[in-house]
Amino acid sequence: MRFTLNIWRQKGPNEAGRFVRYEASDVSPGMSFLEMLDAVNQKLLVAGEEPVAFEQDCREGICGSCSLVIDGIPHGPDRGITTCQLYMRRFPDGASITIEPWRARAFPIIKDLVVDRSALDRVMQAGGYISVNTGGAVDGNVLLIGKDRAETSMDAASCIGCGACVAACKNASAMLFVAAKVSHLALLPQGEPERTRRVSAMIEAMDREGFGSCGNQYECEAVCPKSISVRFIATLNREYLRAGIVESALSSESESPHAESV
Amino acid sequence: MITKLDSKIPSGPLETKWDRHRFSEKLVSPSNKRKLTIIVVGTGLAGASAASTLGQLGYQVECFCFHDSPRRAHSIAAQGGINAAKNYQDDGDSVGRLFYDTIKGGDFRSREANVYRLAQISTQIIDQCVALGIPFAREYGGQLANRSFGGVQVSRTFYCRGQTGQQLLLGAYSALCWQIERGQVTMRPRTEMLDLIVVDGQARGIVVRDLVTGRLSVHMAYAVVLATGGYSNVYYLSTNANGSNVTATYRAWKQGAAFANPCFTQIHPTAIPPGDVYQAKLTLMSESLRNDGRLWVPKLPADTRSPHDISEGERDYFLERRYPRFGNLAPRDIASRAVKAVCDEGRGVGPNGHGVYLDFAGVIEQQGFDVVRERYGNLFEMYHRITGEDAYRAPMRIYPAPHYTMGGLWVDYNLMSTIPGLFVIGEANFADHGANRLGASSLMQGLADGYFILPYTIGHYLATAKLPPVAEDHAQASAALHRVTSRITRLLDAKGGRTAASFHRDVGRLLWNHCGMSRDEAGLKLALASIPALRDAFWREVVVPGSGDAFNQELEYAGRVADYLEFAELLCHDALHRQESCGAHFREEHQTGDGEPTRDDSRFAHVAAWEYREGTIPILHKEPLAFEFVQPTTRSYQ
Numbered sequence: 001m002r003f004t005l006n007i008w009r010q011k012g013p014n015e016a017g018r019f020v021r022y023e024a025s026d027v028s029p030g031m032s033f034l035e036m037l038d039a040v041n042q043k044l045l046v047a048g049e050e051p052v053a054f055e056q057d058c059r060e061g062i063c064g065s066c067s068l069v070i071d072g073i074p075h076g077p078d079r080g081i082t083t084c085q086l087y088m089r090r091f092p093d094g095a096s097i098t099i100e101p102w103r104a105r106a107f108p109i110i111k112d113l114v115v116d117r118s119a120l121d122r123v124m125q126a127g128g129y130i131s132v133n134t135g136g137a138v139d140g141n142v143l144l145i146g147k148d149r150a151e152t153s154m155d156a157a158s159c160i161g162c163g164a165c166v167a168a169c170k171n172a173s174a175m176l177f178v179a180a181k182v183s184h185l186a187l188l189p190q191g192e193p194e195r196t197r198r199v200s201a202m203i204e205a206m207d208r209e210g211f212g213s214c215g216n217q218y219e220c221e222a223v224c225p226k227s228i229s230v231r232f233i234a235t236l237n238r239e240y241l242r243a244g245i246v247e248s249a250l251s252s253e254s255e256s257p258h259a260e261s262v
Numbered sequence: 263m264i265t266k267l268d269s270k271i272p273s274g275p276l277e278t279k280w281d282r283h284r285f286s287e288k289l290v291s292p293s294n295k296r297k298l299t300i301i302v303v304g305t306g307l308a309g310a311s312a313a314s315t316l317g318q319l320g321y322q323v324e325c326f327c328f329h330d331s332p333r334r335a336h337s338i339a340a341q342g343g344i345n346a347a348k349n350y351q352d353d354g355d356s357v358g359r360l361f362y363d364t365i366k367g368g369d370f371r372s373r374e375a376n377v378y379r380l381a382q383i384s385t386q387i388i389d390q391c392v393a394l395g396i397p398f399a400r401e402y403g404g405q406l407a408n409r410s411f412g413g414v415q416v417s418r419t420f421y422c423r424g425q426t427g428q429q430l431l432l433g434a435y436s437a438l439c440w441q442i443e444r445g446q447v448t449m450r451p452r453t454e455m456l457d458l459i460v461v462d463g464q465a466r467g468i469v470v471r472d473l474v475t476g477r478l479s480v481h482m483a484y485a486v487v488l489a490t491g492g493y494s495n496v497y498y499l500s501t502n503a504n505g506s507n508v509t510a511t512y513r514a515w516k517q518g519a520a521f522a523n524p525c526f527t528q529i530h531p532t533a534i535p536p537g538d539v540y541q542a543k544l545t546l547m548s549e550s551l552r553n554d555g556r557l558w559v560p561k562l563p564a565d566t567r568s569p570h571d572i573s574e575g576e577r578d579y580f581l582e583r584r585y586p587r588f589g590n591l592a593p594r595d596i597a598s599r600a601v602k603a604v605c606d607e608g609r610g611v612g613p614n615g616h617g618v619y620l621d622f623a624g625v626i627e628q629q630g631f632d633v634v635r636e637r638y639g640n641l642f643e644m645y646h647r648i649t650g651e652d653a654y655r656a657p658m659r660i661y662p663a664p665h666y667t668m669g670g671l672w673v674d675y676n677l678m679s680t681i682p683g684l685f686v687i688g689e690a691n692f693a694d695h696g697a698n699r700l701g702a703s704s705l706m707q708g709l710a711d712g713y714f715i716l717p718y719t720i721g722h723y724l725a726t727a728k729l730p731p732v733a734e735d736h737a738q739a740s741a742a743l744h745r746v747t748s749r750i751t752r753l754l755d756a757k758g759g760r761t762a763a764s765f766h767r768d769v770g771r772l773l774w775n776h777c778g779m780s781r782d783e784a785g786l787k788l789a790l791a792s793i794p795a796l797r798d799a800f801w802r803e804v805v806v807p808g809s810g811d812a813f814n815q816e817l818e819y820a821g822r823v824a825d826y827l828e829f830a831e832l833l834c835h836d837a838l839h840r841q842e843s844c845g846a847h848f849r850e851e852h853q854t855g856d857g858e859p860t861r862d863d864s865r866f867a868h869v870a871a872w873e874y875r876e877g878t879i880p881i882l883h884k885e886p887l888a889f890e891f892v893q894p895t896t897r898s899y900q
Binding site: 012028030031032034035036038039042045046048049050051053055056057058059060061062063064065081085087089110111114116117118120121124125126128129130131132133134135137138139140141143144145146147150151153154157158160161184185188190191 | 311314315318329330331332333334336338339348350386388389390391392393394395397398399400401402403404405406422423425428429432435436437439440442443449451474503504505537538540541542543545546644647648649650713714717759760761763764805807808812813815816
């Protein structure tokens, strides 16, 4: 198989980028999309040119590193997979394929197809955790969790933090990402004590990082490699609303779990 | 120079060693902890759990990873589960049994005291993970669910669908996030450790490269913790993530940390078979598939008929035949070798005969399509996506792949290497799995080291060692910086015409052929003779474009390949020295008439710890393994 690739090249964050055309020949249908790009890069290297920078690591759809917009769709045309799980047999021989980086204000481009997604880490640091010390935890069976609840929590927890939801959203919203973490922990008894503070802190951090708001068009769910449902955005909205009510009913001092570290 | 390997194993009864040891350890006062900086390199299960716990204890932690986020570390890809001796199923499990299974699974090449401690801590890990909000699988009544997993006869494995590693890592990552938010951990992602700084015999810092700007910098501390994972990628094709590499541990080796049992490399039996030359990795199919799938090949060699046309009587269910007691659940090393054996006989299936069938027809017929889909749906989907084949209709094809490395930097009972102040945790050390690791025990070990062992033992070191302040411009720091700079310059200046990947593929093939699933003296000597020439060619002919002071992925990769080209030799030296077959290390010369491995306890019941020597072959130090509590037996699964 052979393909014509239009790839976004950009030397650095402050340089202008542009599309450059490359020919990929001798592609076998069993090659993954990233292996096809590896092959293009090997040829560029031998020709003394700079290879196309893109992010990847586990190549089995779980680490969340790979991040390409392929013909306008984050992670490409198939549902429920990452770019590294996309195979060339999916494309017609001779096709022309456009490859771009995630585009969002909160994800500045580092080089070519590599973007800076550290904003997602900062949103997690704002509250995407249960603050328990190591050691002294009670037996894992002390708090029973029904199978259905555990499974729904796991559905939300399966987010790989790739950022495709942000890249697909015209508002560059990170609502699905935040909703996944908030829902995962809100569904578990262990997450209960910090439930109120968590959702407020994560939403604030999300706004601070320059992510937009949800426009209810569900592009995020459509491109999510783990098919995380937009129902969790509804959960997030409920949690946020609930937090507003709970917070107004409690004095503010009691909502400061880190007082001991100040 | 290493004078003596002191494992520092506490005396007394096995059951109380760890408790007594913890009590005898000196503590650091809370006010002093604030003044002590600890470096943690790597943010997988071991690194993230250690960094977060050390931060929680009050130390100042500087944490480094080469990924864009600590959440991407390769622990994330572990599918199957995590073992713990909870005995929730009341099926006869206990700390003692987990200990015995692990030490036997490792073919009696690990330390009793370490393994017992691991089994003891296993139950605490589950509790800690539940407290962190990890959504483990549950029964309808709300209790934690278990499944059985390769190589054992009890059901002690806890899991989160096929994503256990992901959930455990995200738990450790969330704990890390909390400590970053509190200011106890300074996280430096996209930063790669390129050398270790040793001052007056103590590990006191590292040299790192900022992978975005290319800037090199020196970071000093009172102790350095390496949690940088394993080295299976030395084989080029493995189940590891592409970024996983040996560089941090290898550079530490060159600064004086002994490297133990490098030849103990685990080949996992159930990966999707290799395809064409551009294949970037081998995808693992979870070992849990062997709970219900049956492995077989045609009885006749070169039988190219479709599997449906091969009748029951013409099939060889080779694991069930050779190991009737464990059948398809035989441990990884045994299953992998059995697969290789039938393929070597010309009975392999699929392209190049590199494959055997893993068949689910029986279980689908007995328990129904829906049961199989519920249990393995995601794995069948993954298989379909990669191969284009439907495993509900025709059997899967699988083939062994390099997966996990039991070898690693030598550490004592306190997880400290032969360089005082350099601690090594998780897959990066060698300690607990002996010559073979059982399924669902790497997650257990990574978290045991990071949450529960290192935080105690590092305190004793910091409380007792003399650690004068060291400036960032200390002569040893400058020397390390100079080593890194000259290496980068050399890579960029080669300006040849061959890519780093082509050399990586060559060294990987050499190792796979001669130091892979089975080894012999002639092959190892051939590999040892071939590697230096390949390495010389690399430095002459490699092409690395661009510059060192910018984002340059090819430069990162070429540096790692350069280390593989040296490390490969160490692996072969170790395999050559170990003239016995044990665990994952199978020497052709040492087997019984029916192809079972023969271990030699009289000559090789030791840890082989190698010391680096510039320009000559490494020096071997032996740590004898004493078995006071269990009697090493022939590891029979027949």
